Amino acid sequence: MSKYPLVLFQNRQPNRIATLDEYRQSSGYQALEDFIGKRPPGEVTARIGEAGLRGRGGAGFPAAKKWLAVPADGAFPRYLAVNADEMEPGTFKDRMLIHADPHLIIEGMILAGYAFAASKAFIFVRPSYESSAVILETELEHARHAGYLGRNILGSEFSFDISVHRSGGRYICGEGTALLNALMGKRPNPTKPPPYPTLKGLWDRPTVVNNIETLANIPHILRNGAEWFKRLALSREGMGTKLYCVSGRVNNPGCFELPIGIRLSEIIDEFAGGLPAGSEFKACLPGGASTRYLTREHYDVEMDFDTLAAVGNRLGTAAIMVFDRKTCLVATTLNLLQFFARESCGWCTPCREGLPYIRDLLWRIEYGEGREEFIPMIREMCKFSWNSYCALAPGATSPVESLLTYFEDEVREHISQRKCPYNAH
Amino acid sequence: MLPDELKKLLSERIASAEDPREQAVDAMFELQSYYGYMSDEAMTEASGLLGMTPLELEELATFYDHIYREPVGRYVIHVCDSAICWMHDHLSVVDHIRSQLNVEVGGTTADGLFTLLPVCCIGYCDRAPAMTINRRVFGRLTPEKIDRILTRLKDQAQFAETE
Ligand SMILES: Cc1cc2nc3c(=O)[nH]c(=O)nc-3n(C[C@H](O)[C@H](O)[C@H](O)COP(=O)(O)O)c2cc1C
Ligand code: SF4
Ligand code: FES
Numbered sequence: 001m002s003k004y005p006l007v008l009f010q011n012r013q014p015n016r017i018a019t020l021d022e023y024r025q026s027s028g029y030q031a032l033e034d035f036i037g038k039r040p041p042g043e044v045t046a047r048i049g050e051a052g053l054r055g056r057g058g059a060g061f062p063a064a065k066k067w068l069a070v071p072a073d074g075a076f077p078r079y080l081a082v083n084a085d086e087m088e089p090g091t092f093k094d095r096m097l098i099h100a101d102p103h104l105i106i107e108g109m110i111l112a113g114y115a116f117a118a119s120k121a122f123i124f125v126r127p128s129y130e131s132s133a134v135i136l137e138t139e140l141e142h143a144r145h146a147g148y149l150g151r152n153i154l155g156s157e158f159s160f161d162i163s164v165h166r167s168g169g170r171y172i173c174g175e176g177t178a179l180l181n182a183l184m185g186k187r188p189n190p191t192k193p194p195p196y197p198t199l200k201g202l203w204d205r206p207t208v209v210n211n212i213e214t215l216a217n218i219p220h221i222l223r224n225g226a227e228w229f230k231r232l233a234l235s236r237e238g239m240g241t242k243l244y245c246v247s248g249r250v251n252n253p254g255c256f257e258l259p260i261g262i263r264l265s266e267i268i269d270e271f272a273g274g275l276p277a278g279s280e281f282k283a284c285l286p287g288g289a290s291t292r293y294l295t296r297e298h299y300d301v302e303m304d305f306d307t308l309a310a311v312g313n314r315l316g317t318a319a320i321m322v323f324d325r326k327t328c329l330v331a332t333t334l335n336l337l338q339f340f341a342r343e344s345c346g347w348c349t350p351c352r353e354g355l356p357y358i359r360d361l362l363w364r365i366e367y368g369e370g371r372e373e374f375i376p377m378i379r380e381m382c383k384f385s386w387n388s389y390c391a392l393a394p395g396a397t398s399p400v401e402s403l404l405t406y407f408e409d410e411v412r413e414h415i416s417q418r419k420c421p422y423n424a425h
Numbered sequence: 426m427l428p429d430e431l432k433k434l435l436s437e438r439i440a441s442a443e444d445p446r447e448q449a450v451d452a453m454f455e456l457q458s459y460y461g462y463m464s465d466e467a468m469t470e471a472s473g474l475l476g477m478t479p480l481e482l483e484e485l486a487t488f489y490d491h492i493y494r495e496p497v498g499r500y501v502i503h504v505c506d507s508a509i510c511w512m513h514d515h516l517s518v519v520d521h522i523r524s525q526l527n528v529e530v531g532g533t534t535a536d537g538l539f540t541l542l543p544v545c546c547i548g549y550c551d552r553a554p555a556m557t558i559n560r561r562v563f564g565r566l567t568p569e570k571i572d573r574i575l576t577r578l579k580d581q582a583q584f585a586e587t588e
Contacts, residue, residue: 089507089546120443127491128503128547130560168450168489171545185446185477187484203444247509247550254551289508289546321508321550335511339545345488 002258002271007232007241008216009257012100017135020142023103029148031222032107036114037156044115048218050226052239056093057083057174057211058288058316059391060305063112063218069198070116070206079207080113080121081183081197082215085167085174087126088288089339090319093243094212096255098132101216102139106162108215110148111222113160116208121162123212124179127169136164171343175390176209178345189347190390213243235261235304242303242315246272248322249279261304264294268322279324283406287316289336290395292402293329314398328422330414333403334362340396350384351393357381358400367425370415379404427470431459435474445475449485453492462493490544491560498533500578503544504556510546513553519543521568525575538582539575 011018011026023029035044049064070078082105086094097105109121125133140162143149151159165183167173173182175190180201182188201207217240221229230239238260244267247253251273258267264286268274275281283293286303291314294301298311308315323332341355358381361374382401385393404411413421435452442448452475456467463471463486472482486492493501504510504519519530522541526534533540549555552564563574 086548087546090509090550091546092548092550095548122447126548127560128544128549128557128562131562165447166451166454168453168485169491169544170489182450183447184444185449185475185485186481187488245550247553248512253553319550323512327512332508332512335506335508339507343545 002256004241004257004259004262005232006257007220008097008104008213008243009100011104012096017099017139018101018103020103020139020146023101027223028103028219029107029146031219032110032148033154035111035222036153036158041115041117044111044218044222047222047226048115051221051229052226053214053217053221053229054239054305055211056213056217056242056317057176057209058088058290060315063210063214064115066198066208066210067112067116069196070208071199074199074206076117076205077120078116078118078205079202080109080118081176081179081202081207081209082109082121082123082162083174083176083179083209083211084123084125084129084132085171085179086129087169087171087174087343088290088317088319089336090247090285090288090321091245091317093245093255093317093319095129095132096243096245097212097216098129098135102135103143104216104219105136105212106140106143106149108218109162110153110160111218112208112210112215114158116206118208119160121160122165122183122202123162124165124167124173124183126167126173130166133164133166140164170345171339172345172390172392175392178390179209180207189345190392192389233260233304235302235307237306238302238304242318244271244303245317245319246322247319248284249275249324249327250322251276261302261307263300264303264320265299267303267320272320272322275322275324279326282323282325282327283329284323285321285399286318287314288319289321289339290392290398291316292398293406295406326422328366328410328420329403329407330362330366330411331420331423333399334359334366336399337362337396340392344392344396348389348393350386350388351390351396354381354384354388355393355396358397362400365411365414366420366423368414368417368419370411370418372415374415375404375408375411427456427459431455432470432474439474446477449475449477449482450489450492453482453486457493461499462496464496493540496533498538498540499582500538500558501540501542502556502558503542503547505545505547505549505554506543507546507550509550510554515554517568518554518556518566518571521571522575525572538579 055061178188178190256271337359382397385397460467555564
């Protein structure tokens with residue numbers, strides 16, 4: 001058992017969801033009863049703002065600040081788009097959350113909707129999470145029967161409903177603006193603000209996009225307060241807990257709820273069971289495929305937004321992908337680039353043309369056809385990704401740039417030996 | 426021709442949606458499971474029901490991983506080839522399926538039962554290597570486990586035929 005308090009996973013059980021009754025027994029829907037129709041919506045936003053809740057979808061944007069960007073005199077109806085696309089390689093926390101405590105997410109959505117006077121939410125779910133979509137649909141129905149959802153919630157003036165939107169499956173749909181296009185049945189290319197979705201989003205109405213884990217924090221913060229939320233974290237500036245996914249070369253891959261600010265080494269060694277006997281840590285991606293390699297030098301880094309930024313990295317989705325000394329990082333990066341090049345929506349040139357170009361150079365290096373001049377070429381191409389239309393391409397080049405920063409020797413070895421020192425191809 | 430019942434169901438769902446186009450992917454999933462894939466006829470039916478031009482619908486149909494514009498088998502196997510499954514030797518999964526079913530990646534078995542395709546991370550990295558078949562996930566794959574899954578699906582298909 002964890003020595004740290006469980007918040008989002010407090011009702012988690014092996015192999016089944018927490019039922020509505022179980023959720024209620026853990027003070028579930030208490031915040032809803034206390035706030036909806038009883039306290040002004042602005043108070044929800046204020047409490048979440050005080051607690052400093054930052055978005056868990058990858059960018060870390062403060063939740064309350066996003067809701068406040070919906071103008072008080074903005075148009076109606078307003079929408080909440082809930083991001084459960086979760087296609088960042090290494091990331092599976094939103095699935096774990098849905099399969100643990102769906103009503104926590106539902107309550108969080110209703111309260112968020114109340115905060116900026118939305119009347120409808122869509123939960124955007126990817127195809128391989130069909131089982132999650134079914135759970136959500138069933139539990140939404142239970143919530144409706146209990147009077148938590150639908151017209152005049154708990155006898156108040158506030159009406160709000162939620163439906164599940166199934167995606168056809170593409171990574172770019174997780175990007176906030178692409179997600180809105182996908183929801184509207186348009187080709188899911190991103191759009192560049194302004195106007196921001198909080199002004200003109202779904203069908204040109206104010207729309208907030210939030211990640212599922214972000215929303216799940218809301219009922220707890222409203223029940224327990226901002227101070228409590230801050231105390232959950234181990235880092236000085238941090239707040240709350242985080243769902244960390246650990247995968248790759250570890251004994252016990254999985255999703256662990258642990259404090260913000262916990263040391264990376266503790267997550268890997270204690271909770272994920274360390275690396276298998278005979279394997280030694282080489283590097284990890286600390287926050288999903290679009291973060292940078294983190295080396296042994298920073299093995300004890302505190303897992304928080306600012307502490308990772310201080311070492312030139314990002315918390316991202318806090319999905320830790322662990323690589324050992326026997327794993328070739330050129331081949332790993334090639335695989336990641338293959339993913340990003342395939343998932344590029346094709347809208348802008350630095351991404352559509354640039355990513356396959358970098359992939360091909362990496363392929364040549366890995367397969368013994370590399371040349372010295374490829375290294376500066378790759379660096380140059382990576383810089384171009386910052387001219388792209390959305391954050392997919394800069395995310396894609398993060399592992400590549402950091403490969404050249406920390407493992408240039410390994411890349412050069414491939415070139416000088418004219419083969420991969422790790423894999424026989 | 427689309428059966429009236431299915432047409433009615435889809436029309437109702439589309440009519441009660443926030444906006445007809447919001448239902449585009451759902452409608453394509455339904456039509457796809459009726460026609461086997463998004464055939465030209467399915468596309469025409471869908472664009473009629475959704476009030477979208479064929480081009481607008483084509484923009485979606487060609488974009489998504491799980492919408493098939495070409496004939497596919499009854500069971501579409503998507504093997505994850507992203508980083509974590511790759512580390513857990515996803516190629517051995519692909520090779521095993523290829524040899525057991527005598528099918529190439531991108532191809533469909535002669536009996537029309539299985540199509541084999543790659544897919545990017547399906548969000549089950551804790552159970553790598555993993556795959557989906559008709560949107561159902563199977564993880565921690567071993568040759569024995571794959572054989573059991575394939576046998577079960579073949580039996581299921583045979584049962585459906587003889588019913
Ligand atoms: C290429 C790309 C993919 C993304 N995928 C996801 C995703 O699957 N889930 C998610 O919550 N956010 C994803 N994001 C981040 C969203 O754009 C957005 O910041 C987030 O959903 C906002 O929610 P939050 O403020 O609650 O974190 C992605 C961003 C990019 C650039
Ligand atoms: S960066 Fe890539 S994914 Fe983003 S808009 Fe450009 S082509 Fe599309
Ligand atoms: S890498 Fe295969 S499921 Fe994530």
